[in-house]
Amino acid sequence: MKKNGTSRVGLTIEEIKYIADLNYPINLKQDLSEIQDLKGLEVIGDLRLWWNENPRFQIKIDLNTTKEQIKLFIDTLPNCFEISFFDFFHPQLSNPGAYVSVQHHGPSFLYMVGNHGWSSRWKKISKSKLIDYIYKNREHNDEHIGIFRIDRIAKIS
Numbered sequence: 001m002k003k004n005g006t007s008r009v010g011l012t013i014e015e016i017k018y019i020a021d022l023n024y025p026i027n028l029k030q031d032l033s034e035i036q037d038l039k040g041l042e043v044i045g046d047l048r049l050w051w052n053e054n055p056r057f058q059i060k061i062d063l064n065t066t067k068e069q070i071k072l073f074i075d076t077l078p079n080c081f082e083i084s085f086f087d088f089f090h091p092q093l094s095n096p097g098a099y100v101s102v103q104h105h106g107p108s109f110l111y112m113v114g115n116h117g118w119s120s121r122w123k124k125i126s127k128s129k130l131i132d133y134i135y136k137n138r139e140h141n142d143e144h145i146g147i148f149r150i151d152r153i154a155k156i157s
Contacts, residue, residue, distance in 0.1 A: 028055045031149055035081065040072025041065070044144060058144035059083075065138050070131045079104045082150045087133070088140035093118055097140075102130060103154040110154040122154045 028046060035043060035057065044060045059073070077083065083102045090098035090113055098113035102125070109130050110122040125133070134145065 031055055031057070031081075034078050035147065037076060038073060039076045040069040040074075041145075043147075056146050056148040059147055060143060061085075061134070061138045061141055061145050062143045063139045065135070067131055067135050070134050070138075071127075074127060074131060077104070077147070080150055081147050083145055083147050085134060085137060085141050085145040087113060088137050090115075100133070101154075103150060105154065110156065112154070122156050124156065 032043075032046075038059075042060045043057050045058045046055050061070075085100050087098045087100050088096075094116045098115050100111055100113050102109050102111045105124065108127065109125050111125050111130070111133075112120045112122045114120065
């Protein structure tokens with residue numbers, strides 16, 4: 001069940017898109033207001049994912065991005081948002097690389113990686129190692145990383 005009490009089971013893709021469209025502008029405005037004070041990296045657009053009511057924003061990152069810019073971004077990232085990016089260097093288990101999800105966890109962060117058919121558990125990472133991790137992969141993310149409101153809480157099991 002979703003927050004509005006409707007189940008997605010048995011719905012067509014068109015019905016799911018319609019439900020997402022109904023909620024999208026409201027969530028978008030709320031989320032934009034909460035990330036407007038981000039520093040270091042620029043919000044370059046939003047990307048609506050039809051299978052998820054949760055808007056996703058694109059944050060500009062490329063070869064010209066510095067570690068200091070990434071640090072400012074991480075320092076101003078609201079706790080209720082998750083970031084995602086592609087780890088080009090992750091050893092191949094299915095498809096090349098891995099997709100990384102990162103959430104705040106007290107003074108540090110939790111991250112997990114995954115790709116087609118597999119995912120890791122959530123693991124701890126320090127802020128400085130996270131900055132290095134993003135910096136190392138900055139040229140392999142199609143000039144953006146993702147940011148979106150957390151819809152599942154990361155936990156170490």
